[in-house]
Amino acid sequence: MANHVVVQIFSQLTAKTLRKTDILQLRHDIVQVLCKFEMIFPPAFFTSMMHVMVHLPEEALLAGPVNYRWMYPIERLLGELKKSVRNRAKPEGSIIEAWVQYESLTFCGMYLKDVETAFNRPQRNNDGGMRKEKLSVFAKRTALWRFWMRESFSTNDMEVAHWFVLNNCDEIMAYLDEH
DSSP states (O other): HHHHHHHHHHHHTTSSSOOOOOOOHHHHHHHHHHHHHHHHSSSGGHHHHHHHHHHHHHOOOOOOGGGGGOOOHHHHHHHHHHTTTTTTOOOHHHHHHHHHHHHHHHHHHHOOOSSOOOSSOOTOOOOOOOOOOOSSGGGGGGOSSSOOOOOOOOOOHHHHHHHHHHOOOOHHHHHHHOO
């Protein structure tokens, strides 16, 4: 049970938005969890890292959400730079050379028309874009979600749909304004 509570505590502390009332409740919860841990685990288990948990809500109150002060993105970038080192005698030159190559490929990738790159690749949920229809209301393509089902509209629903189409079609607006 205490394990589950610790996971909840850390997920609340690392959330994108924090509420002061939640943080104050976390202070209390962390103390309770550590007391339960003391009943289960031997004293050697309680290192300084376990004690740090007590101070995390206070830090969240003072500094705000953790995503504004995390080192994780920087560590990932440094890991990528470290992988690009080819000459261990001169790592700075290797990193600069790899970075220039990466930037050059990225820049060139923006202008390749016949080759699929990150810049001209279709989006994941691409439904085909706009069709050339006479009325803009019918120009959008739609994708089926899960399964399709034939359904008949009642007369009232059909009138509502007609009203919506007529009042939201750009081509008909001039006619509506005139009459």
